[in-house]
Amino acid sequence: MKSTSSINNKEYPIPSILDDKKNIDSFIQSNKDKKIVVVQGLGFVGAVMSIVCANSMVQEYAVIGVDLPNKDTYWKIASINDGIFPVISSDNKVDEFFKNTISKNNFIATYDPYAYSLADIIIVDINLDVKKHSSSLNDLEDFEVDLGPFKKGIEVISKNCKEDSLILIETTVPPGTTEKIVKPIIKDGLGRRDLAKEKIKIGHSYERVMPGPNYIDSIINFYRVYSGINEESSNAVELFLKTIVTTDDYPLTRLSNTNATEMAKVLENSFRAMNIAFIVEWSRFAEEANVNLYDVVNAIRMRPTHKNIMFPGIGVGGYCLTKDPLLASWSRKNLFNSEKLASSEHAVKVNDKMPYDCFTFIKSQYKETLEDKTFLLFGVSYAPDIGDTRYTPVEWLYRFILEEKPKILLHDPFLSYWDEMNISISSDINEYLSNQIDCVIFSTGHTEYRNNSMLIKKLQSLDNLFIIDTIGVLNDREILSLNEKHIVKVLGRGDI
Amino acid sequence: MKSTSSINNKEYPIPSILDDKKNIDSFIQSNKDKKIVVVQGLGFVGAVMSIVCANSMVQEYAVIGVDLPNKDTYWKIASINDGIFPVISSDNKVDEFFKNTISKNNFIATYDPYAYSLADIIIVDINLDVKKHSSSLNDLEDFEVDLGPFKKGIEVISKNCKEDSLILIETTVPPGTTEKIVKPIIKDGLGRRDLAKEKIKIGHSYERVMPGPNYIDSIINFYRVYSGINEESSNAVELFLKTIVTTDDYPLTRLSNTNATEMAKVLENSFRAMNIAFIVEWSRFAEEANVNLYDVVNAIRMRPTHKNIMFPGIGVGGYCLTKDPLLASWSRKNLFNSEKLASSEHAVKVNDKMPYDCFTFIKSQYKETLEDKTFLLFGVSYAPDIGDTRYTPVEWLYRFILEEKPKILLHDPFLSYWDEMNISISSDINEYLSNQIDCVIFSTGHTEYRNNSMLIKKLQSLDNLFIIDTIGVLNDREILSLNEKHIVKVLGRGDI
Numbered sequence: 004m005k006s007t008s009s010i011n012n013k014e015y016p017i018p019s020i021l022d023d024k025k026n027i028d029s030f031i032q033s034n035k036d037k038k039i040v041v042v043q044g045l046g047f048v049g050a051v052m053s054i055v056c057a058n059s060m061v062q063e064y065a066v067i068g069v070d071l072p073n074k075d076t077y078w079k080i081a082s083i084n085d086g087i088f089p090v091i092s093s094d095n096k097v098d099e100f101f102k103n104t105i106s107k108n109n110f111i112a113t114y115d116p117y118a119y120s121l122a123d124i125i126i127v128d129i130n131l132d133v134k135k136h137s138s139s140l141n142d143l144e145d146f147e148v149d150l151g152p153f154k155k156g157i158e159v160i161s162k163n164c165k166e167d168s169l170i171l172i173e174t175t176v177p178p179g180t181t182e183k184i185v186k187p188i189i190k191d192g193l194g195r196r197d198l199a200k201e202k203i204k205i206g207h208s209y210e211r212v213m214p215g216p217n218y219i220d221s222i223i224n225f226y227r228v229y230s231g232i233n234e235e236s237s238n239a240v241e242l243f244l245k246t247i248v249t250t251d252d253y254p255l256t257r258l259s260n261t262n263a264t265e266m267a268k269v270l271e272n273s274f275r276a277m278n279i280a281f282i283v284e285w286s287r288f289a290e291e292a293n294v295n296l297y298d299v300v301n302a303i304r305m306r307p308t309h310k311n312i313m314f315p316g317i318g319v320g321g322y323c324l325t326k327d328p329l330l331a332s333w334s335r336k337n338l339f340n341s342e343k344l345a346s347s348e349h350a351v352k353v354n355d356k357m358p359y360d361c362f363t364f365i366k367s368q369y370k371e372t373l374e375d376k377t378f379l380l381f382g383v384s385y386a387p388d389i390g391d392t393r394y395t396p397v398e399w400l401y402r403f404i405l406e407e408k409p410k411i412l413l414h415d416p417f418l419s420y421w422d423e424m425n426i427s428i429s430s431d432i433n434e435y436l437s438n439q440i441d442c443v444i445f446s447t448g449h450t451e452y453r454n455n456s457m458l459i460k461k462l463q464s465l466d467n468l469f470i471i472d473t474i475g476v477l478n479d480r481e482i483l484s485l486n487e488k489h490i491v492k493v494l495g496r497g498d499i
Numbered sequence: 500m501k502s503t504s505s506i507n508n509k510e511y512p513i514p515s516i517l518d519d520k521k522n523i524d525s526f527i528q529s530n531k532d533k534k535i536v537v538v539q540g541l542g543f544v545g546a547v548m549s550i551v552c553a554n555s556m557v558q559e560y561a562v563i564g565v566d567l568p569n570k571d572t573y574w575k576i577a578s579i580n581d582g583i584f585p586v587i588s589s590d591n592k593v594d595e596f597f598k599n600t601i602s603k604n605n606f607i608a609t610y611d612p613y614a615y616s617l618a619d620i621i622i623v624d625i626n627l628d629v630k631k632h633s634s635s636l637n638d639l640e641d642f643e644v645d646l647g648p649f650k651k652g653i654e655v656i657s658k659n660c661k662e663d664s665l666i667l668i669e670t671t672v673p674p675g676t677t678e679k680i681v682k683p684i685i686k687d688g689l690g691r692r693d694l695a696k697e698k699i700k701i702g703h704s705y706e707r708v709m710p711g712p713n714y715i716d717s718i719i720n721f722y723r724v725y726s727g728i729n730e731e732s733s734n735a736v737e738l739f740l741k742t743i744v745t746t747d748d749y750p751l752t753r754l755s756n757t758n759a760t761e762m763a764k765v766l767e768n769s770f771r772a773m774n775i776a777f778i779v780e781w782s783r784f785a786e787e788a789n790v791n792l793y794d795v796v797n798a799i800r801m802r803p804t805h806k807n808i809m810f811p812g813i814g815v816g817g818y819c820l821t822k823d824p825l826l827a828s829w830s831r832k833n834l835f836n837s838e839k840l841a842s843s844e845h846a847v848k849v850n851d852k853m854p855y856d857c858f859t860f861i862k863s864q865y866k867e868t869l870e871d872k873t874f875l876l877f878g879v880s881y882a883p884d885i886g887d888t889r890y891t892p893v894e895w896l897y898r899f900i901l902e903e904k905p906k907i908l909l910h911d912p913f914l915s916y917w918d919e920m921n922i923s924i925s926s927d928i929n930e931y932l933s934n935q936i937d938c939v940i941f942s943t944g945h946t947e948y949r950n951n952s953m954l955i956k957k958l959q960s961l962d963n964l965f966i967i968d969t970i971g972v973l974n975d976r977e978i979l980s981l982n983e984k985h986i987v988k989v990l991g992r993g994d995i
Contacts, residue, residue: 178788226801256798263790270781271799274808281773284840285766291835292674294759302752303767305722311807312770339787344780
């Protein structure tokens with residue numbers, strides 16, 4: 004069986020005999036006297052966390068990244084050992100940090116759980132996913148939290164780890180998970196191996212990783228919250244975090260138990276998700292009252308107490324805001340036998356539906372069928388200036404439009420291929436701009452689309468466009484000039 | 500008929516013949532060459548706005564405050580002319596500003612609409628109220644917006660104002676009000692008097708007045724948003740605001756129409772109300788999961804993008820947050836024929852119910868009836884460090900407890916009398932602290948209650964108290980020490 008890299012399309016055969024001990028031992032041999040960090044999960048967080056540890060200025064670490072030897076993930080292991088980092092990033096530091104680990108030879112990747120048996124510190128960066136049940140309109144009806152893969156990951160650690168290692172959970176989990184799920188599994192595993200249960204240290208410190216231009220800095224130069232299952236665990240986490248975070252500028256916050264840090268993570272993302280959902284009704288109100296909600300929000304943001312009010316938009320994407328409020332609600336109901344968090348679930352529901360709202364608005368502009376039309380979407384990523392399509396709201400907008408059977412062209416400066424949809428994306432802004440186009444949709448707020456006079460000039464040169472700006476990238480001057488030949492509509496504001 | 504001052508209990512007879520022309524003319528005579536500002540409404544905003552105008556460092560103003568000659572408001576007029584400012588404030592600048600107006604003789608108050616006929620600038624600071632229909636549990640079921648008194652105020656202006664005056668609405672109004680209600684009334688009034696309709700200038704610029712230690716600064720040293728019904732109106736508002744706001748430090752924001760500024764005001768207060776409502780479910784979750792939500796919120800607030808997340812609490816009070824989201828929703832439905840703002844209405848509903856949640860929590864701590872108990876409430880104001888009981892959530896808590904027929908004692912450092920409930924309040928923290936007390940409730944987060952070792956010592960000396968902290972004024976050390984003899988519960992956190 005082979006595993007295909009999504010970075011360079013290279014195929015890596017998965018070994019038929021899964022034994023990587025020799026490589027690991029020789030790696031450890033050449034990294035004598037270094038503390039051994041094993042990172043479980045080589046996704047967006049784990050891969051970068053690995054090279055951050057390997058680049059610590061405070062403590063010499065030998066870092067082993069572990070992932071599963073299957074079709075979807077084996078290529079990451081092989082790619083790292085092949086000298087190719089498994090995440091493309093606009094942050095130059097990623098490249099720099101990874102190159103350092105090659106010259107220092109202090110980072111390898113493996114599938115072999117043997118690595119855990121050597122670890123002083125095990126960092127858990129595997130996913131814990133929510134499966135949503137939505138109607139065809141992306142209308143959240145129900146959801147499941149699948150703890151299975153996460154539990155399996157912890158079980159593997161419990162069967163291999165040293166009795167005095169530090170296990171640091173970074174995964175976003177339902178509050179209560181470290182105490183009620185991780186701790187029992189680990190202690191049970193140690194017990195079965197006749198190891199001391201009381202020496203193990205388990206902590207929780209959630210990451211606030213932002214893929215994008217500040218990918219590395221979102222770990223080393225940012226605030227961290229942490230906790231442990233006991234005093235020793237908390238102390239061990241603190242000691243470790245001080246080796247990777249510049250705590251002089253970004254002081255750590257210790258909370259008194261793991262429920263608290265777990266809750267902090269899902270609360271901060273729920274706060275964000277809820278504030279995005281909140282502005283949806285106001286966007287419609289602004290359109291009706293001929294108000295520019297972007298200007299209104301900017302005026303309100305002058306107040307320090309109101310800085311976090313959100314702008315209108317097309318929806319919420321990314322891995323966290325789309326599921327964390329549900330993890331929280333699930334936890335309260337299932338781990339604490341209480342009510343669900345209705346307002347957090349409602350926020351996800353509203354946000355999930357935003358692309359559909361946007362689609363119906365677009366459709367309402369046409370009397371005729373969309374079948375013969377050609378749409379050009381500017382932006383596929385879920386957020387500005389990153390090439391990340393995970394749960395992007397543009398996917399839903401794309402799907403809804405596609406159902407009407409028009410032609411859809413895609414542009415994104417940070418993407419050449421859309422994995423989830425298996426289609427090519429142009430990064431040349433001029434490629435599709437011709438009179439073939441009927442409708443231009445600004446769907447991601449990339450900087451390249453803002454104050455781009457070349458783009459505006461090109462759009463002016465075309466005929467009879469319907470231009471819809473879902474995220475306020477066009478300014479008044481641009482809209483006025485485009486309105487001379489075209490029809491421009493902006494979500495969250497009236498006509499100008 | 501007499502009107503009684505709520506400041507010094509002095510009785511002022513209301514004149515039987517309502518003609519104040521002579522006084523006004525002589526005031527104008529002695530303020531020659533000054534621009535004349537008339538402020539309509541002498542409440543929390545209008546009274547202070549008047550002295551701010553009269554103290555402008557940029558422009559010499561003669562200021563006339565106008566209110567109605569009735570039982571509830573006449574005393575404010577008489578009191579001002581008697582040399583007593585009608586609002587008690589912890590802000591020393593209020594006293595200073597008012598004294599200046601006396602020595603400069605550039606501020607009088609009147610009931611006579613004749614004042615409007617002299618005004619260059621008329622500032623509208625009258626109330627626009629929402630009448631809530633709640634069940635006995637303070638459970639919002641429906642509400643009405645009564646535009647009547649506001650419209651009457653505008654009509655009086657329309658019958659008296661000069662055709663080229665500037666009418667500046669500061670009242671928080673349903674979006675659409677200036678354009679759809681004020682403008683037609685004013686133009687109609689001018690038309691009936693055969694005056695030019697096109698010269699009148701009408702603008703909207705909402706106040707962000709905070710009664711409290713920065714009362715004056717919340718006008719002169721704070722950001723302002725403004726608009727007008729046309730370019731000339733906007734320019735006139737700008738010119739005026741520059742004479743009272745330090746715009747070098749707090750630049751003005753002009754929005755393109757009055758709907759926008761009206762929406763900005765109700766949106767910013769809805770944002771606040773909604774974020775308070777949001778944290779309610781999480782407070783219960785935190786209690787269940789033994790998490791200190793105050794610590795969690797502090798940890799999250801380290802992030803600039805999350806600074807506005809709110810703390811747990813007993814509820815929402817004050818004049819604005821309890822009604823502005825409803826004004827917005829009412830406007831969308833009634834002035835723009837669209838849907839109501841469900842999430843804003845929901846926020847008010849949740850917030851209104853918070854005191855009841857708090858009450859049920861307190862009641863659940865007792866197996867027996869509360870009838871023989873004595874409760875001591877620390878704090879009656881709706882917010883820390885102000886003496887303002889308008890819509891304070893403590894009123895509802897008080898009413899719920901009162902239904903159980905216990906004895907209730909009240910303390911507040913900023914109040915001696917509770918107007919709405921007609922009862923005395925002690926400002927001596929020791930007055931009620933004796934073994935008569937069964938339950939102490941911290942109901943307002945006044946600074947005096949925080950880190951007050953004398954208070955803690957006194958509480959420690961008593962026996963078997965139930966202490967409930969509804970707003971997190973007690974710190975861990977204090978709770979631990981009080982827990983030795985008493986039972987301490989804090990809303991939004993588990994036991995410690």
